[in-house]
Amino acid sequence: MTQLDERTATVPFAVTDPWWIDRERYYDRTFFELERDRLWNSVWQMACRLEEIPAVGDYVEYTICDQSVLVVRTGPEQIKGYYNACRHRATQLALGCGSFRGGQIVCPFHGWRWNIDGSPSFIYGAEGFAAAAVAERELHLVECRVDTWGGCVFVNFDRDARPLREALEPMPSLLDPLGVDRMRVYWWKAVRLKANWKMAQEAFLEGWHVMQTHPQLTLGRPADYRADSLEYHSYAHGNSGYWTKPGGRPVWDADREVESIIESSRLLYEGLDAMTLARDMHVIESLRTRPYEKGVFGAQLVQAIFEYAAGAGIPLPMPEDPAALVRWGGVFYLFPNFFILPQYGNALVYRSRPDGDDPEACYFELWSVTIPPASEPEVKPEFGGVYRPDDTSAWPQIPLQDFSNIERQQRGLHSHGFRRLRLAQDYEGGISNMHQELDRYLSR
Amino acid sequence: MSRVRVEPLGAEIELQPGETLADAAWRLGYEWPTTCWGQADCMLCRVEVIARPELVEPADDEERRAIAHNLPRAERRRAVRLACQLLVTGDGVVVRKEGVRPPSPR
Numbered sequence: 001m002t003q004l005d006e007r008t009a010t011v012p013f014a015v016t017d018p019w020w021i022d023r024e025r026y027y028d029r030t031f032f033e034l035e036r037d038r039l040w041n042s043v044w045q046m047a048c049r050l051e052e053i054p055a056v057g058d059y060v061e062y063t064i065c066d067q068s069v070l071v072v073r074t075g076p077e078q079i080k081g082y083y084n085a086c087r088h089r090a091t092q093l094a095l096g097c098g099s100f101r102g103g104q105i106v107c108p109f110h111g112w113r114w115n116i117d118g119s120p121s122f123i124y125g126a127e128g129f130a131a132a133a134v135a136e137r138e139l140h141l142v143e144c145r146v147d148t149w150g151g152c153v154f155v156n157f158d159r160d161a162r163p164l165r166e167a168l169e170p171m172p173s174l175l176d177p178l179g180v181d182r183m184r185v186y187w188w189k190a191v192r193l194k195a196n197w198k199m200a201q202e203a204f205l206e207g208w209h210v211m212q213t214h215p216q217l218t219l220g221r222p223a224d225y226r227a228d229s230l231e232y233h234s235y236a237h238g239n240s241g242y243w244t245k246p247g248g249r250p251v252w253d254a255d256r257e258v259e260s261i262i263e264s265s266r267l268l269y270e271g272l273d274a275m276t277l278a279r280d281m282h283v284i285e286s287l288r289t290r291p292y293e294k295g296v297f298g299a300q301l302v303q304a305i306f307e308y309a310a311g312a313g314i315p316l317p318m319p320e321d322p323a324a325l326v327r328w329g330g331v332f333y334l335f336p337n338f339f340i341l342p343q344y345g346n347a348l349v350y351r352s353r354p355d356g357d358d359p360e361a362c363y364f365e366l367w368s369v370t371i372p373p374a375s376e377p378e379v380k381p382e383f384g385g386v387y388r389p390d391d392t393s394a395w396p397q398i399p400l401q402d403f404s405n406i407e408r409q410q411r412g413l414h415s416h417g418f419r420r421l422r423l424a425q426d427y428e429g430g431i432s433n434m435h436q437e438l439d440r441y442l443s444r
Numbered sequence: 445m446s447r448v449r450v451e452p453l454g455a456e457i458e459l460q461p462g463e464t465l466a467d468a469a470w471r472l473g474y475e476w477p478t479t480c481w482g483q484a485d486c487m488l489c490r491v492e493v494i495a496r497p498e499l500v501e502p503a504d505d506e507e508r509r510a511i512a513h514n515l516p517r518a519e520r521r522r523a524v525r526l527a528c529q530l531l532v533t534g535d536g537v538v539v540r541k542e543g544v545r546p547p548s549p550r
Contacts, residue, residue, distance in 0.1 A: 101482030101528065102470035111479045 008439035015439055018432040021421040023413040025435070026196035031442075032359035036065040039336060039441045042158035044167045046338045046351055047071050049367075050151050051184055051381055053079070057100045057116055062155060065354055069144055070094055070105075071153050074116045079148065081155045082141040087120075088112055093141075105141070114141050150340070151181045151369075167237050171334050174241065174327060177319035178342045183369035185381030186346075187273065190365045191389050191403060192355055195410035197337065197362035198434070201352040203402050204331060204339055205430040206232070207242055213401050216267055219260060232429050238335030238437025240430035243327055257297050258288060268343075271397040274368035275329070275343035283308045305344050313373040316345040333430060335437055345371035360410055366399065449538045451494070455546060459532060465491070465539070466527035473547030482528040484510045489527040490519075495538035497523065501531040 008014050012031055013022040025031055047062035053073040060071045061084060068084035070093065084092045086107040093105055093114075104121060106113040111124045118141040126134045145156040147164035149172055154164050165172060193200050203209070210217050211225040218225040232242040265284045268276040276284075283304050290300060302325060309316035319325060332340045339350040347369050355361040363386075387394035389403035412418055423432050446459045448468075459468045466489050469476040480486035484506050493500055503511070507529040511520055527541065 099482075101467055102478070104481040106479070106481045106483070108480075108483070108485075113481070 008436070008443045011439045011442040014443075015432070015435045018436065019423045019425055021423065021431070021435055023418060023420055026199050026410065026413055027359050029359060032354070034442050035438070036354075038444055039438060040064050040067070040157075042156070042161055042444070043336050043441060044147070044154045044156045044161065044164050045336065046334075047081070047146075047153045047155040049185065049381065050079075050148060050153060051378065052097060053153075054378055054380065055099065057103055058098070059094060059100060060097045060153075061095055065357075067157065068092060069155055071146065071155065072100065072105075072116055074118075079146050079153055080116075080118060081144040081146040081153075082118060083144060085142075086112060087139050087141070112139075118143060149181075150175065151183060168239065168334055169237075170235055171239055171241070171332055171340075174324075175332060175340060175342060177317065177321070177324040178327060178347075179315070179317040179345065179371055180340060180342060180347060180369075182315055182317075182371045183345070183347055184372050184378075186277070186368040186370045187384055188365065188367045188381055189384040189394065190363060190386045191395070191399075192386060193362050193364055193389055193403060193406055193410075194360060195362055195406045196360055197352045197354045197364075198438075199410050199413075200362045200364050200406050201333075201337060201339070201350065202431050202434075203406055204350060205240065205333055205434065206424075206428050207331060208424075208427045209405075213405060214271075214398055216271065216397070217264070219263060219267075227427060230427075232427060234429045234433035238434050239333060240433050241327075241330055241332040242430065243330030246326075257294070258292055261297065261301065262288070268398075272348065272368075272399070273396055274348040274366075275341060275346050277344075277346055277368075277370055279308070279312070280305065280344050280346070309345060309371075313375055314345055314371050315374050316371055333434070335434060446499075446532045446537075447535045448532060449495075449536075450491075450544055451538060451540050452542070453544050453546065455544065462531070464528055465530045465532070469527070469544065475543075475545040476527060476541075477543045478528065480528075484526055484529055485514070487511075487514045487526065489541075490515075490524055491527050491530070491539035491541040492521070493523045493525055493537065494540050496534075496536045499532050499534045499537050500525065501533060503529065 009016065013024045013028065015021060045064060048060040048071050052060050053071065056073050056075060058073045062069050062071055070082045070084050072080050072082065074080045084094065086093055086109065088107065088110060091107050091109040093107055100116050103116050104113050105116060113122045115121045120136060120139040123134055123139065145159065145161065147154050149164060149168060207230045208227040211222045215222045229245060230242045231245045234240045262284055265276045265281060269281050284301060287300060287304055306316060306318060328343045337352045341348040349367040349369055351365045353363050355363040389407065390400065392400065448457050448459060448465055450457060457465065457468050457472065459465060466476050466478065466482065477488045478486060479488055487510065503525060507526050510526065511524065
């Protein structure tokens with residue numbers, strides 16, 4: 001844990017002891033507005049997936065708090081971000097997603113328009129303006145910073161921000177060997193939660209809640225599930241990650257190793273439909289037919305996954321350092337609001353954002369992504385919709401269990417019997433690390 | 445690829461699969477009248493289908509609504525379609541459209 005920064009003490013409800021978090025940080029309006037002005041206006045944030053804008057002219061509108069930007073593919077290898085406001089009288093130029101046809105961005109109000117490179121191409125009624133007001137250099141669309149990593153487009157409204165790669169490290173170094181940039185959307189859904197955006201994501205910044213929140217994952221033996229079975233790592237710039245400790249799976253019955261692993265995989269597959277998918281289930285179940293050798297089943301499983309991928313034409317990369325595979329099943333958090341949970345050739349991805357102007361509402365998205373066979377044509381991902389957190393037809397068991405706690409936490413914050421959150425030094429350092437980085441932004 | 449002839453210019457325009465007539469024209473550098481650029485709104489790109497109408501895909505709800513609401517009654521003929529929505533299923537469709545200009549030499 002890093003030394004607390006003295007400058008951050010000026011932030012309201014600042015973190016002054018890393019293991020205590022004031023409850024106001026999750027609902028106070030002044031704090032929320034400070035986040036809007038100082039965090040979201042100067043941090044790299046995931047705006048869309050590259051596969052959403054495959055063709056030149058394709059765009060996605062990205063919104064955060066009161067800002068809207070258009071992320072546009074302006075060339076086969078070029079993407080730009082434009083603030084979404086007509087240079088005339090502020091009309092938002094496009095909404096949602098789509099394609100700027102004929103390479104033209106057209107204002108629906110008076111028909112002013114731009115080439116997709118941001119240069120003005122037609123200014124209707126220009127003769128009615130003072131010449132200086134419609135000078136060409138005055139009318140370019142205003143750009144924000146854009147960069148890409150891991151199959152995603154990131155934007156930043158701060159011209160002076162550190163480069164994306166620097167902000168994300170060491171996550172790219174940890175995740176690139178697992179092929180996250182080759183993954184494409186299998187499903188994508190969102191939930192509106194009555195909770196602060198941080199409260200929602202903090203449910204995924206530690207894994208020791210599994211014992212009580214997801215008892216099924218302990219295979220009926222929650223009492224044997226050890227809180228210290230995972231190792232947690234906090235990094236610079238608010239990033240963090242955690243994964244299984246070597247030998248940290250005490251739940252699995254050594255005598256029934258094969259059946260335990262198959263059962264655990266099935267629970268993940270059926271309870272999430274992410275990380276472990278049907279094709280992986282097929283591979284894992286086929287291992288029953290192989291001669292069992294105590295202690296090497298894990299290695300056999302990894303080998304079988306790679307053999308299957310090779311046979312199916314799935315470009316699952318073999319990491320140069322096979323130790324990277326320990327990160328399968330881990331959770332990787334990219335400050336401020338983005339998560340990647342890789343497993344085999346798949347991953348579960350989360351993004352949490354404030355929902356409009358309410359500090360106690362967030363818009364939380366989940367993507368199940370997977371490396372498709374190389375022969376499969378590229379298609380735009382389809383958004384599966386926004387669902388209530390208790391919609392049993394939309395959400396598998398595991399997210400339902402997580403969502404139910406998040407809204408109860410947010411309500412609990414207001415209790416006369418509660419003042420601040422207490423964090424476990426050994427298990428919840430990622431939450432503290434995130435809040436400390438947040439304070440660095442808020443004190444700038 | 446499906447070919448559409450545009451009269452009176454006499455231009456033959458090749459449409460890629462799933463591409464509308466206006467998108468193909470814009471891609472190839474033709475000037476094709478519009479102010480909304482593909483939003484089924486301004487009606488300026490509209491054409492009259494004058495041959496092989498059976499190879500033209502029927503108008504969808506959005507286009508039919510636009511034709512019903514944004515065009516004067518006298519112009520709402522069956523053969524009138526929006527080039528920015530017009531998809532064809534084969535070669536040989538001919539449309540009439542004034543004001544189309546060929547790509548200017550660069």
